Amino acid sequence: MIKLRGLRKRFGAQDVLRGIDADVAAGQIVSIVGPSGCGKSTLLRCLNVLETFDEGSAEIAGVTLAPGASGVPLQSLRASVGMVFQEFHLFPHMTVLENVTLAPRVVLGQSEAAAAKHALALLEQVGLADRGAARPAQLSGGQKQRVAIARALALPLQVLLLDEPTSALDPEMREDVREVLRKIAARSKLTIVLVTHEMRLATELASELWVMDAGKIVERGAPKEILASPKSDVAKDFFARRGD
C-alpha cells in the first residue's frame, strides 16, 4: 500500500529526511515515534503531498509520487489518503455535520442527503451522533478530535494518516480517542500510519513500530519486541519516559 525508497527532504540547509526506505502492507498499522524534530511529521505529510520531497520515490494507494510531486492527481490521492491533525483543524463556521459532509459533497459530488446519512453513521461510530448540529467551539478537545476522525473517514479511504492525534488532549480525553481508533482498527481494513509521542497509543494498535531519529528510521520491528529490548538510544529514551 505504501512503498518509500530513498526519500530525502531539506528545509533550507537542514536535512529533515535523510533517506527513508520502508513499506507498509495493505491493512497494516504502523506507528512512528521519535524525538521532536526527527522528521516523523514531515514524513507523514509527504505521504499526502502537504509537503513534497526532494529525492527518492514514494508509492501510496496506487499513486506514484516523485520529487516535487508535479502531475500528481492530488484530489483523487487525497480522497483515498485521509489525515487527522494534532490540532483537529475543524472548520469553525460549520456545524459538526457540515464538517463531515463537506468533502463527500464537494469532492465526491454526493447529494446532501446521502452525505448526511453516511455522516450520521460515522458520528454514531465515534460516539457523537447527537452532536451533529453543534459548532466545533461547543465541543471538548476529545470530541473535536473524534469529529475530525469522522470527517476523514467520510471519504473512501485506503490509508489513514494520524499526526499526533492525542497530543493536544487532556489525559482523560485521550482514552475516548484511543477507543475510537481501536474500533476503527478492528472493523475496517484501513492501512494506518500513526505518528505519536504517546507510548500506549504507539504500541497498542500497531503491528509495526518505526523509531526515527534525525531524519532516518533507526529501528523497526514489532512494538512488543522493541518495548522489551530497545536497541537504539532513542527507543530506550522513549520507553524510559513512560509517556502516557
Added chain:
Amino acid sequence: MNVRLLIAVVAALLLFARAARADTLADVRARGVLRWAGDIQGGEPYVYEDEKQPGKLVGFEVEIADALAKRLGVRAKFVQADWSNLVPSLERADFDVIMNGLEATAERRERILLSRPYFVYRETLAVPRGSTAQSLDDVRGKRIATLNQTFAWHLLRARGFEPVLYEGVQEPYSDLARGRVDGVLLENVIADRYGCGLPEIRCVEDEIARGTYVIGIRKNDGALKIAIDEALDAMKKSGELRAILERWKLWAPEQNDLDAIADLAAAPAPRAIDRAQVVLFLQGALVTLGLTCAAFAIAMPFGILLAIARLYGGAVGRVASATYVEILRGTPVLLQLYILYYGLAPFVRLGPMTAAIVGLGLNYAAYEAEVHRGALLAVPRGQSEAAAALGLTRVQTLRHVLLPQSLRHALPAVTNDFVALLKDSSLVSVITVVELTKRMTIASVELRGWLVPGLLCAALYFALSFPLARLSRRLEKRLHGDQAPRLA
C-alpha cells in the same frame, strides 16, 4: 467671579469684532491692503495663473483690482476662495470684497452691498453646430449645462429647465462637443473663450439676457462701497477701465451702457424649507444610497479577487494586484473620477452616473483588496491544510473554507468602508451627478443659508449610515458570537 470675567471678555471680543467689521474702509487704509477674493478655477480671463509664470496671477479683474486699490491709496491682495462660497466667506470677513464675475442680482443685493458695475455681459447659448436652435425656447426639455449659482442657472430654472451643473468653465463645452449635454448657457466672456471657437459648437447670436459684473461688499460697509463706487466712476471717466477691457479684448459698445442696465431679477426661490425642498433632498439621498450600493457591489467582489490574486495568483497575480492597489490607493479618487469622465471621454463615453459608480467602485476595490487580504491571512494555516487533506481543490478551499471565515474577520472593516464610501460619494458632483451634498449646496443658495440644509443633509447621511452599522453589528454577532479575546 470667573464666569463674570468670562462674560466680560466675550462681550469685549464681540464688541471688538463688531467694531472691526463696522469700518472695513478704515481697516483697509490702515492695513494698506485691499483683500479681494475670487476663484482662480473660474479661469481666463477673470483671474488665473499665468502660464509662463506659474504662481503669478493675471486677468482683467486683477488689473481692475490693482487700479482700484491704487485709487484707494492701497495695494490689492488676492484671496483664493471657492466660488460657491464667496458670499458667506465675505460675511465671515475672510476678505474685504468679492470681485470675480459676480453678477448683480436682486437676490444678492438683499444680502450684501453691490458696487456699480464694471462690466456688461451677455448670456450666451451654445449648441451643437448642427442644431438650429435660436433661443432657450428651442432647447426646451433638453439637457442644458451651466455653473452652480450663476445668473444663468437662475434663468434656466426660472424657465423650467433642470440644468446640469459643472464646477469648471471648460468641461461644459467639452461635454457639449461630445454630446453629453445639449447646450451650455453662460456669459459671453466664458462662451467666447471656451466654447464658441470649437468646431463642434455654434453660439446663438440672439441675445438671451444681459447683466453686469459688480463688486460685492459686506452689508454694513457703506463707506467702503462709496469709496469703491467713486474709484470705479473715476476709472470709467478717465478711460482706464476701457483700456483694461480693451487689453483683454473684452471691450464692446455695450460697455458704454454700464449704468443703464438694471439688476437682473432673481429667480423666485423658496425662503423656507418646504415640502418640495425636502423631496429634492430625499431624492438626493436616494441617489447617494444607490450610487454607494452600486459602487460597493463592484468594490467588494473585485476587492476579493484582487486579494486572492495577491495571495494565490503567483508572481504575475501578485505584482498586478499590488500595482493596482498602490496606484488606486495612492492617487486621489477625485483625480480618478476626472480621468474616467473627462480624460477618457475621447475613447469611452460614460454617462455621469456610470462613471461615478465605476470610478468609486474601482477605487474602493483597492481598499477592499487590502481588507480581504488581511482577513484571509488571519485564517489559521491549518484550515487550508485540512481542506487540502480532504481533497478540496484550491478554488473549493477558498469558497467553502477560507472565504466564509475571512469574510467574518473583514466585516467590521467592510462596514467602515461602506460608510466612508457613502460620504465619499459626494465627490461625484464634479462629474455633474446631483447627490445629497450637491443638493445641499444648491439648496443653501435658494434658502440663503447653510445651517438648515446642512443639518438636513447631515441627518440624512446619518439616517443612511447608522442603520447599516447596526445591521453589520447584528450580522457580526450572529456570525461570531461576542468572542473578544479575554485580557487576563
